[in-house]
Amino acid sequence: MNQIPIGNRDLIRAINLSIILNTIKTHGTIARAEIARLTGLSPATVTGITAELIQDGLVFEKEPGDSSGGRRPILLAINPHGGFVVGIKLMEDHALGALTDLEATLIVKHSLSLSENEPLKVAQTLGQLVTELLAQTVVSDTTFTEQAGENPIAPAPRLMGVGVGLAGIIDAGQGVVRQSPFFGWQNIPLRDLLQEQVHAPVYVDNDVNTLAFTEKWFGAGQGVNNFLVVTLGRGVGLGIVANGQFYRGARGGAGEFGHTVVQPGGIACTCGKQGCLEAYIGDHALLSQAQEAFQRNELSHLPRTPEELVDLAEANEPAAQAIFSHAGMLLGQSIANLVNIFNPERILVNGEGIRAGHWLFDPMCAAIQEHTMPGLRADVDIRIEPLGDDAWARGAASLVLHELFESPVRRQREPETV
Secondary structure, X not given: OOOOOOOOHHHHHHHHHHHHHHHHHHHOOEEHHHHHHHHOOOHHHHHHHHHHHHHOOOEEEEEXXXXXXXXXXXXXXXXXXXXXXXXXXXXXXXXXXXXEOOOOOEEXXXXXXXXXXXXXXXXXXXXXXXXHHHHHOOOXXXXXXXXXXOEEOOOOOOEEEEEEEEOOEEEOOOOEEEEOOOOOOEEEOHHHHHHHHHOOOEEEEEHHHHHHHHHHHHOOOOOOOOEEEEEEOOOEEEEEEEOOEEOOOOOOOOOOHHHOEOOOOXXXXXXXXXXXXXXXXXXXXXXXXXXXXXXOOOOOOOOOOHHHHHHHHHOOOXXXXXXXXXXXXXXXXXXXXHHHHHOOOEEEEEOHHHHHOHHHHHHHHHHHHHHOOOOOHHHOEEXXXXXXXXXXXXXXXXXXXXXXXXXXXXXXXXXXXX
């Protein structure tokens, strides 16, 4: 079993490097003396580590800052083009990849179809996707050069890692897909299979967790120590950040929000149980309810997609509005339970399901208000965030950025078994 070697010099240096890197990232531009003051590290330590970061291309020097007297200090900033990161959203029939810089800014994206779901074949396709993303990247002075006073920042194009997000129960520490609802996989070492293809560090996690990484490092979760990410669409997912750390459970199974039971003995769910939240508010569930309403002559036509069901609600068809209203009530009731359990500062609701707009969210908010324990509702800020497919791939890229910016002490890695 791996143990953290207390007092190990390399570990202490890695911790200090992470502290300094995060301080620069947080402040945008900052002088070495200010880093020393904010972190409590010695000026010599700051000078030595920042020199290393500059040499590695992760940090660069910018124009001198303001001075209260004497020589103006040289400012430091994160070099967003100090390396490349690839994020992949793996779905049942295709994989969407995004190449980003160190600020998770999308540079280029590409997708490939999956011809089969055998694990090695999928890993080979993902390796091909990484290769094609890198090949599409045109590194030029105009694209990857940033002016810092008189000195341009030279690009340092290198692949720092690949992150993969997919639905299911993922042991992120081991890079193992314990259970995949789309592929029927069990205990597949996807990380190792892909690392053999790309020869770079690979990180694998549940796709909703990847969105939580993006929110924490670059989005609405910055500076928020306790927040939840709820995703709506084909499934219903949950990402958990508690006390500033990502919570995955004992072996990666935390966050199966869609499989909490809202109606014992109710509708059969794809997981094999009955009455799961997902079986009532997932995209497939909504369309099934619409089909039943159509058969009762309550809808003017049968919607084939969730978007068409939204159109019927917008056209003031009561049955369509009722479907979303009931789903919103169940969602709000379930989110209230999350508030009562986690007492989060913020809940971010996103995913394809937010297309339903106020037809879903008005009853959701009413149910949250009704079912949240008095005193806790005022603590939480609930935000609806429209996100496209790119966000999922960028989220997967943030798995790699998490490893770059997070302190070694705070990284949650599952212990390796002997």
